[in-house]
Amino acid sequence: MGEDFNRSTKQMIKVMMVIYGIIALALIIRFSYIATVHSITGHDLLTYSDHLEEEVLKADRGKIFDRNGSMLAINVEAYTLQAILDTSKDHYVKDKELTAKTLSGILACDEEELRKYLNKPYLQVEFAKCGRINLLQKLQIEETSLPGMIFTKRKERFYPNDRFASHTLGLVSIDELDEMSGILGIEQSMNDELDGVNGYKRFKRDSKGRPLPTDEYKIKEPIDGNNVYLTLDSTMQLFVEEALTKAYEDYGSKELIAVVADAKSGAIYAIGNRPTFNPNQRDIKGFYNNAFQLPYEPGSIMKPYVYAAAMEEGVYQGDHVYHTGRINVYGHTIHDWNWDKEANTGGWGPITLDVGLMKSSNVGIATILEDYLDLDIYLEYMKAFGFGRSTNMNLPNEKSGILPGVDQPFSILTSGFGQGMTSTPIQHIKAFSSFINDGNMVTPYIVSHVMTTKGNLVRQHEPTYTESPISKETANKMLDLLVEVVNNEEAVAGKYRLDSFTVAGKTGTAQIAEEGRYLEDEYYYSFIGTAPSNNPRLIVYVSARQVGENSPTSDMFKDIMEKSLIYLGDFEQNNVPIEVKGITIDDYTDHNVLLVEQELTSLGIDVLILGNGNRVVNQSIKKNGHVSIGGKLILLTEGNDYRMLDLTGWALRDVVSLANLLELDVNYTGHGIVYRQSIYPDTVFKEGDSLTVYLNDNNR
Numbered sequence: 001m002g003e004d005f006n007r008s009t010k011q012m013i014k015v016m017m018v019i020y021g022i023i024a025l026a027l028i029i030r031f032s033y034i035a036t037v038h039s040i041t042g043h044d045l046l047t048y049s050d051h052l053e054e055e056v057l058k059a060d061r062g063k064i065f066d067r068n069g070s071m072l073a074i075n076v077e078a079y080t081l082q083a084i085l086d087t088s089k090d091h092y093v094k095d096k097e098l099t100a101k102t103l104s105g106i107l108a109c110d111e112e113e114l115r116k117y118l119n120k121p122y123l124q125v126e127f128a129k130c131g132r133i134n135l136l137q138k139l140q141i142e143e144t145s146l147p148g149m150i151f152t153k154r155k156e157r158f159y160p161n162d163r164f165a166s167h168t169l170g171l172v173s174i175d176e177l178d179e180m181s182g183i184l185g186i187e188q189s190m191n192d193e194l195d196g197v198n199g200y201k202r203f204k205r206d207s208k209g210r211p212l213p214t215d216e217y218k219i220k221e222p223i224d225g226n227n228v229y230l231t232l233d234s235t236m237q238l239f240v241e242e243a244l245t246k247a248y249e250d251y252g253s254k255e256l257i258a259v260v261a262d263a264k265s266g267a268i269y270a271i272g273n274r275p276t277f278n279p280n281q282r283d284i285k286g287f288y289n290n291a292f293q294l295p296y297e298p299g300s301i302m303k304p305y306v307y308a309a310a311m312e313e314g315v316y317q318g319d320h321v322y323h324t325g326r327i328n329v330y331g332h333t334i335h336d337w338n339w340d341k342e343a344n345t346g347g348w349g350p351i352t353l354d355v356g357l358m359k360s361s362n363v364g365i366a367t368i369l370e371d372y373l374d375l376d377i378y379l380e381y382m383k384a385f386g387f388g389r390s391t392n393m394n395l396p397n398e399k400s401g402i403l404p405g406v407d408q409p410f411s412i413l414t415s416g417f418g419q420g421m422t423s424t425p426i427q428h429i430k431a432f433s434s435f436i437n438d439g440n441m442v443t444p445y446i447v448s449h450v451m452t453t454k455g456n457l458v459r460q461h462e463p464t465y466t467e468s469p470i471s472k473e474t475a476n477k478m479l480d481l482l483v484e485v486v487n488n489e490e491a492v493a494g495k496y497r498l499d500s501f502t503v504a505g506k507t508g509t510a511q512i513a514e515e516g517r518y519l520e521d522e523y524y525y526s527f528i529g530t531a532p533s534n535n536p537r538l539i540v541y542v543s544a545r546q547v548g549e550n551s552p553t554s555d556m557f558k559d560i561m562e563k564s565l566i567y568l569g570d571f572e573q574n575n576v577p578i579e580v581k582g583i584t585i586d587d588y589t590d591h592n593v594l595l596v597e598q599e600l601t602s603l604g605i606d607v608l609i610l611g612n613g614n615r616v617v618n619q620s621i622k623k624n625g626h627v628s629i630g631g632k633l634i635l636l637t638e639g640n641d642y643r644m645l646d647l648t649g650w651a652l653r654d655v656v657s658l659a660n661l662l663e664l665d666v667n668y669t670g671h672g673i674v675y676r677q678s679i680y681p682d683t684v685f686k687e688g689d690s691l692t693v694y695l696n697d698n699n700r
Helices: 002-037 096-104 111-118 135-144 185-189 234-251 299-312 353-359 362-371 375-384 409-415 425-435 472-487 553-568 593-602 652-662
Strands: 052-057 071-084 124-126 149-158 171-174 180-184 199-205 218-220 227-230 255-262 268-274 321-323 326-329 332-335 350-352 447-451 457-460 504-514 517-531 538-547 582-584 606-610 616-619 626-628 632-637 665-669 673-677 690-696
Touching: 071 135, 071 652, 071 665, 096 111, 111 124, 135 149, 135 665, 149 171, 171 185, 180 185, 234 255, 234 268, 234 538, 234 553, 255 425, 255 553, 268 553, 299 353, 299 362, 299 375, 299 425, 299 472, 299 504, 299 517, 321 362, 326 362, 332 362, 350 353, 353 362, 353 472, 362 409, 375 409, 425 472, 425 517, 425 538, 472 504, 517 553, 538 553, 593 606, 593 632, 632 652, 652 665, 652 673, 652 690
Parallel strands: 606 632, 665 690
Antiparallel strands: 052 199, 071 124, 071 149, 171 180, 199 218, 227 447, 255 268, 255 538, 321 350, 326 332, 447 457, 504 517, 517 538, 582 626, 616 632, 673 690
16 A cells, blocks of 8 residues: 555656646746736836936036136046956956056056056956046057956046146046035135036836836936136236246245236236146145235335324324434334344434335334334224235135234334234235225225126126225325335335336335244245336235345236236336237227238237138137237138148147137147147038147157
8 A cells, every 4th residue: 555655646746747847837938928028918017117217417517717718727528447357248357467567657557556456356446546547548548459448438627728827726626426626726715606516317227228208207407517707817827927937947936926916906817826736737735825825924015004004193204304223112122124233233324204114114113103103003004904804805715814912012013014913915915905096995806707607697796895994195195105115216126116117016025934933044025016106007916935135026026017017008107118029909800801810910920710701700819818929819700611720739728719719629638739639630620529639748
């Protein structure tokens, strides 16, 4: 019986296995059918996918322009390099040693660092900063035919003029999601305006990866950042950069500062520092913009404010005679700057207070604050002139400087000649403006207006007159006295005179305090001046940190001021012929292009024509803009047959000017001048096309 039971059981098992096999086969056939036709009893299974995906749509960061519309900061295409390490893929890194060695010759990273990335236990790796590459590097890597290399397109911030107002424009950081954020200068202070809002695309996919047209498919378009227009003028900024570079190289200065401002509105036309950096190479060593972030003891440049306070209080007597050389006050001896300690002599004998300012006499300041003007009243005037507080000029981390306390009488007195207090050049621009604007101070500003990418005005800055520390009468007297400070035969600031314009201004020489003591034979030399004195157009501030007495400040001031006034068209004051080294451009719209070309070529301008029409419809430099002799001016005609120019030897700023004129999407790689271009010369192109230029310092 046991054998019959076992036999019966085995037969039943076989039957059940056959049944299960038939069921399994039926299920396989059914699932295969469903997978093929994506349908059950007429219902499309694709519509039942519940996998919702979201794709980020990147917003572009806004651009930064100067007051004439020249681009100062833009976005260009770049790439992120990645390596596939997954050996199950057809395209992966097969030889890590060879890959690291080859890439080290292209990327700004050494072989060992690249090897560490390639040996990580991941299926795919990025190379952090090493993997942020430009188009030229991408092409070089592709030419090596290294397997496993992939490239992801991204945006990079680009500054067309390289070392150009670098601390003012600033820098951006780029995070792992390729999001830009300002970390310095305008990029930082205007980050909220420049930063766009990313959009997204939400959708479901079918089994083949195709987006499904369901109700949940949704697109939110990105909102690009706003464009910021500065008061900076690229031509005047170039004058500043050239003057700073020359002084830095010729004099070996440790630090240099130059600021150019509109005397009536406070608009900052140019601002520069040395040392500086190239924001495209990020070779920055010092993050401070010394024009407003590094307060220092200003020296004798403070003396006009003592005189102005005494005049405003009605106690100043310009013809009062006092004895120069030295004076004892509050238990201390104050010497004039020309006092010889070994010979125990100095000064200029008995002189008037007016002449004292021309001589920059410390004893004259002490005399006013001892005999005529109460110290507590003078301290209030320093505050009224804006010292000890920031100017709020739209740049980040502006410093306020320090003033002596009311319980420090000797420090209040020495602050009259710039010791025992600190200030910034921007504060001096603001305070000095009161002598020009009938006693009213104008607040320096650098952001002109903000616009959307569609051209809608977001906000416009208007000049702001904040306080009136002195009356119109006092301001006029001070301006007249400051003219004498530079131009009188008694004055010690004669080297700041200009042949073509009358300058009003004041020098400063300040000792440098470090670790509780003053350095020997190292000084801050400075000068602030305005011209033409009968109708001031500009205020220029220059300073140099220098070892010894040979300072570049007079060369800097004269070069910047005269070139800037000529550029602005000021020729009227001294009736002296001026050699104009550039041409002011007119509006040539609707003019015959050949006649315009003939006229401008005769003036030494390199005229380039785009289009096949007879009339000018647009030009690369707008009316009242400035072009140097030998510089380029591009004329656009009404014809639409645009053929690309030969850009070989062009500077990048000229390429950007062309791209701006035609709304081209411009990209670059390298540094220097153009040696190759993606749209070949004489090739037809249209507005909105993409142009890539390749730059090289050696013009290969």
